[in-house]
Each structure stands twice: as structure tokens, then as C-alpha cells.
């Protein structure tokens with residue numbers, strides 16, 4: 001799609017998925033786009049660790065709502081199917097509780113309903129009811145929240161067709177309250193509440209609107225690109241370059257240059273100035289308004305938005321064990337999730353955290369040497385938490401062993417990543433995984449806006465609307481490209 005408007009010089013700060021997706025959209029619209037990334041490789045949090053024949057996705061490991069990426073590739077005259085070999089996973093998730101109970105959630109909703117029914121009699125119907133409500137939330141959220149920029153509650157209300165839309169998205173109750181209303185079994189309340197963590201939030205604070213996330217999985221699938229998530233980075237990188245985006249790696253931006261009303265370019269560490277008509281910041285909004293374009297009012301506003309949780313990552317090159325009952329995606333729930341989230345909220349590490357584990361070599365043998373598995377474990381931590389990496393890793397691996405999954409013996413190596421590593425590597429304050437969270441009724445309106453404080457400045461990525469996670473930052477890129485077209 002080539003715009004009839006004269007092309008502009010666009011400079012993008014940061015080569016995360018939001019920055020790359022914006023580059024693709026703006027290059028395909030005919031603009032002259034340059035992207036500057038401080039790391040030696042683009043992709044941002046979508047990153048990979050390779051060691052001794054093992055490959056680990058050390059950022060996102062789960063792909064949901066792939067249509068967003070298809071839409072993106074379509075505007076570059078290609079398609080998701082052409083770019084990636086995507087596998088629809090079944091089962092989607094293997095869940096375990098401390099009492100020894102387990103639940104497999106399937107790609108086929110009917111099978112999932114039966115699995116819930118086997119788990120607790122009556123829960124099949126409860127799940128169906130939960131999923132139907134979530135479907136309605138999703139239908140409204142898609143054409144309101146995700147449709148364009150949000151500058152306040154009125155923007156959202158203006159996109160609603162009737163008051164029933166507002167009731168449907170259930171913004172006043174928490175996800176935990178909505179889950180309790182649907183499920184009698186406490187373990188299933190815990191299952192539903194965990195979806196708050198998909199946006200770095202707490203089920204006791206995030207609105208019930210987030211129930212649309214499990215519906216996204218039940219209706220649109222959980223996906224894995226063969227070759228690992230790095231295949232997405234490579235496809236975005238190649239597509240952007242093919243469209244003419246100039247990508248500069250090892251290029252740190254130190255300042256966004258601006259007149260009183262309009263941005264005019266940016267400056268790099270070596271002092272080089274890059275003139276631009278439009279600057280798109282794919283960096284955290286805090287880094288933007290504190291370091292690159294200091295603005296006290298904007299900074300105050302940014303600090304009001306709740307920060308997402310960070311995470312502690314453990315990668316283990318483990319010996320495969322056919323007797324272990326694990327899937328591609330696994331969750332070992334804690335025995336007391338309220339205590340767990342209270343600890344996170346108080347800025348402490350949970351002493352018995354819920355553990356997420358991804359073993360992608362089960363689907364894709366290229367990710368580990370024969371006879372081995374690539375174990376990626378993630379637990380939530382408060383943003384900015386100090387983690388004693390060896391001690392916490394030992395505790396988590398011990399906790400897993402006590403649940404019948406001992407991956408320590410015969411492990412080739414153990415690598416860890418703390419919140420400080422995440423903060424340092426991607427310039428994400430506190431190592432916040434998703435940027436801003438959805439904690440609180442006003443969270444959606446406190447996220448920094450996609451239009452910046454000066455003309456020609458735009459924000460894309462996890463800390464700005466519509467928030468973090470791969471499909472959301474790619475949606476943010478669509479919103480920003482539309483805004484730029486509108487403003488020109």
C-alpha cells in the first residue's frame with residue numbers, strides 16, 4: 001500500500017517487535033525509514049540463547065493471536081504462512097497443582113470442556129460459561145480497545161455501540177472475582193487468574209476484561225513457529241530490510257532532537273545527528289521522557305501507569321526423560337496464589353512461586369541435541385527485584401523436583417536471567433517484562449499515549465497503548481502507522 005502523501009524521513013528508536021512492525025508499515029507506505037538499535041541484534045525482548053547445541057527462547061515462548069502478524073505481513077505483500085512454519089499446539093498447556101492433580105487444555109474447545117469436566121464434575125459447563133462471556137469481551141475489546149489510540153475513557157466509550165458493550169467488558173470487577181463467580185473449584189479460579197500475568201498483572205487488581213485472553217487461546221490457538229521464536233525476529237528483520245528500512249544495530253540513541261513544538265531528529269552516542277520529520281520511540285516511555293527527551297509533565301504521567309512484573313528465567317540443558325509427564329507449555333501452580341501475589345506487590349520474591357516451563361524441543365527437535373530437552377523456566381518477580389540468581393534457581397529447581405520433575409541430574413548447564421539483566425539488556429526500567437501492567441480500573445487509560453508530547457513524535461511498544469505481549473505491540477504498530485497517516 002503506497003501512500004499518496006509525500007514520503008517522510010522516519011527515525012525509529014529501538015528494534016523491538018513494535019519498532020520492527022512499525023518500520024514495515026511505514027516503509028510499505030513509502031516513507032524513508034531508519035531504525036536504530038543499541039544491541040548487536042534486533043528483536044528486543046524477543047531474544048534467543050544458544051549454547052552447546054541447545055536453543056532457548058529467552059523472551060516470548062508463546063504466540064497467540066497470529067492474525068495480527070498476518071495482517072502486518074500482508075501490508076508487505078507477503079503472509080504469515082509464507083514467512084513462518086507455524087504449528088498449532090495441542091495440547092496447549094499442561095497444568096499441575098501441589099495436590100498432584102493435573103489438567104490438559106486442548107486446541108479443540110470440546111476436548112477442553114471434557115477435560116474440565118473430568119477434573120471436577122460440573123466444571124465443563126463452568127468453563128463453557130466462562131469462555132462464552134470471554135468471547136463477548138473479546139468481540140467488544142477488539143473493535144474498541146484495540147481499534148485505535150486511547151486518550152481516555154471517552155475514546156473507548158465513543159467506540160462502543162451500546163451500554164451493553166460496557167457491561168460486557170466487565171471493567172469494574174477483578175479477574176479473580178469474575179473467576180470465582182464462574183468456578184467453584186479453587187484450582188480453576190487459580191487457572192483463570194494466571195491469565196493476568198500475561199500482561200504482567202495480578203488477578204486481584206487486573207479487570208475481568210482480561211478473561212478475553214484464555215478465550216483467544218481457546219478460539220484462535222496457541223502457536224509455535226518451527227525454528228523457535230527467533231524465526232519471527234528473522235522474518236520481521238528481513239521484511240523490513242526488503243521494503244527499504246535501513247537497520248542500524250550497535251547504535252544507541254542518546255537524545256531526541258526537538259524544537260519547541262516538533263521533533264527534528266535524533267542524536268547517537270558518537271554525537272552523529274540524524275535528521276527526521278518523524279521519530280517513533282520503541283523504547284520504554286520512562287526512558288524516553290526521562291533520558292531521551294526530558295519532559296517533567298510527561299514523566300510524571302508515565303510514572304502513574306502501573307509497571308508490569310519482571311521475571312526470573314532459568315534455562316536448563318536437561319536430559320530427556322520419557323517418564324516425565326510434561327508438554328510444550330507447562331504450569332506448576334503454587335499452593336497459595338494469594339500469598340504469592342501479595343509478596344510480588346510488596347516487592348518481595350515469592351517463596352513458593354508458580355512456575356511456567358516451556359520445553360519447545362518436544363515440538364521442535366532442532367532446539368536440543370538428541371536425548372536432551374531445552375527447559376525454559378520463568379517465575380514472576382516484582383519489577384526491580386534483586387535476585388540472588390544461584391540461590392533462587394536452586395530453590396525453584398528443588399520445588400520442581402518436589403513435584404516429581406527433577407531436571408537437575410544430568411543437566412548440561414543452567415543459565416539464569418534476573419530482572420537486572422532484563423533491565424540492562426533492553427533498557428526496560430525494573431526489567432518490567434510487559435512495560436505497563438493492567439493493574440487497576442484506570443490502567444488502560446494511564447498508559448502513555450501513542451502520540452507523543454511534540455508533533456512528529458510517536459510511541460510504540462509494551463509501555464504504551466495497547467500494552468505488552470507480541471500481538472499487542474504489533475497492534476500498537478498498526479495504530480501508530482494509522483496515526484502518522486492521519487497526521488500527515
Ligand SMILES: Cc1cc2nc3c(=O)[nH]c(=O)nc-3n(C[C@H](O)[C@H](O)[C@H](O)COP(=O)(O)OP(=O)(O)OC[C@H]3O[C@@H](n4cnc5c(N)ncnc54)[C@H](O)[C@@H]3O)c2cc1C
Nearest residue numbers: 014016018038044045059060061062253461462468469470
Ligand atoms: C522473559 C519474557 C517472557 C515473555 N513471554 C511472552 C510470551 O510468551 N508471549 C508474548 O506475547 N510476550 C511475551 N513477553 C513480552 C514480549 O516479549 C514483549 O512485550 C515484546 O517483545 C516487547 O516489544 P517492544 O516493541 O515493546 O520492544 P522491546 O522488546 O522492549 O525492545 C525495545 C528495544 O529498544 C532498544 N533500545 C532501548 N533504548 C534504546 C536507545 N536509547 N537507543 C537504541 N535502542 C534502544 C532495546 O535494546 C530493545 O531492543 C515476554 C517477555 C520476556 C522478557
